[in-house]
Amino acid sequence: MTTTLQSSASRDTQARDAELLGQLRAAIGTAHVLTDPNDLADRLIEDRGLFKGNALAILRPADTAQVAECVRLCFAAGVPIVPQGGNTGLVGGGVPEGGVILITQRLNKIREVDAVNATMTVEAGCILASIQAAAEEVGALFPLSLASEGSCQIGGNLSTNAGGTAVLRYGNTRDLVMGIEVVLPDGRILNDLNGLRKNNTGYDLRNLFIGAEGTLGIITAAVIKLFPQPVSRATTMVACDGPDVALLLFERMRSQNADVLSTFEYIDRSALQMAIDHGPGCSDPMTQAYPAYCLIELTSTGAQDALDARMEATLEAAFEAGEVIDAVIGASEAQKDALWALRENLSDAQKPEGASIKHDVSVPVSRVADFVNVAKAACIAYMPGLRPCPFGHFGDGNLHFNLSRPIDMADADFLAEYPAFNRIVHDIVHEMGGSFSAEHGIGKVKRAELRHYKDPVALELMSQIKKAIDPAGLMNPGKVL
Secondary structure, three states: OHHHHHHHHHHHHHHHHHHHHHHHHHHHOHHHEEOOHHHHHHHHEOOOOOOEOEOOEEEOOOOHHHHHHHHHHHHHHOOOEEEEOOOOOOOOOOOOEOOEEEEOOOOOOEEEEEOOOOEEEEEOOOEHHHHHHHHHHOOEEOOOOOOOOOOOEHHHHHHHOOOOOOHHHHOOHHHHEEEEEEEOOOOOEEEEOOOOOOOOOOOOOHHHHOOOOOOOOEEEEEEEEOEEOOOEEEEEEEEEOOHHHHHHHHHHHHHHHOOOEEEEEEEEHHHHHHHHHHOOOOOOOOOOOOOEEEEEEEEEOOOHHHHHHHHHHHHHHHHHHOOOOEEEEOOOHHHHHHHHHHHHOHHHHHHHHOOEEOOEEEOOHHHHHHHHHHHHHHHHHHOOOOEEEEEEEHHHOEEEEEEEOOOOOOHHHHHOOHHHHHHHHHHHHHHOOOEOOOOOOOOOOOHHHHHHHOOHHHHHHHHHHHHHHOOOOOEOOOOOO
16 A cells, blocks of 8 residues: 555655646756766766756756746655756755756846946856956956856855955945846745845845845845956065964055955965975975965055055065065066965865865954964864864955865875864864854854854744745755754
């Protein structure tokens, strides 16, 4: 009897899926409803290969109306939807657990550039680097900058509230968005595409969807802010004795150059060494090794000479104060790019060194040095031979506290320690008033951490919002909550 019931249920599901696929093909075209396992393969696995999901099909709608129709049909059939952009996420937020994958790559139009209002209206599938290039064509800057900018899409950036290397000056993605267009879980379209800098007309729905990781709806377009294009930049990499003096150097840089300070990145020697060893075209910028480094960049719409003079004056004072023990200043654009390459290759450079356990954390800027010191000591005490590789956005309190396995340890054995290291690192972060998820999101990886650390009242409100907007729980299920 049980077998008969199960077979009947299975037949019902198969019939439902077949009917839905037929409706979807009619809505967006047979060529854009993909069911071949070879077509699905790359979209079932997240960037680091830690998770593999399953899905009925991939949908490739061409515009917002087609996205809405796909969502409406799936809602009526009770079939889950997982939105995907460039699939470059690091927390499993785009890994499907059944249902369909809706990818936004065909929603790739720049709808409008308003130079006077300093805004651009872009669709969710636009590649971040393409948006940067389009801004540059009109003499403007879109400052969001990530290592994956050549493949990540703005819709994914919005859905995770991405950070990057320019947050210090320009803010997170949320700070760069003025209006959005969203397809809701039942297929209705929320049109809030405004370019207004002042707009107090009720609840801030825009920021409800930014950072929600596709669990409340699918962002299909956004109005983003543009800024004046810098015409000069001063780039330097300095060596220092560790995070404590690096924090003093940051305070000096900020106090003397706040109006032009765009980047202040901290790099532990262990992390830099991996970039030197494995990064394409990377080499040690200095003649000897030091405990830590800071990549600093000033940018301006003014003259290069004036910017260089400000950088040199600040570094001279820092040398005299003992905050800097060596420095390399990029004298040409190629040299500046070479310094940046060391930072940009850090994540990929860890891969040849074996398995790594990664933490994307933030603490108040005043505690970043304390965090690096305390967390390194605690992790090494737990596992002698461990190779901590802290680096990241020192100026906004966000560090990528990555741990590479001991040289003689098997990858699987090391990755089995993920929960233990999470508790060590995240407890320290929590004690310092920080966050265990600074810019990568929650996804699948950090759901347990959210339940462990998040205020219970906040969790209750989040659940109520999810139920109100997506009562059937069909939008990116299994993520965040």
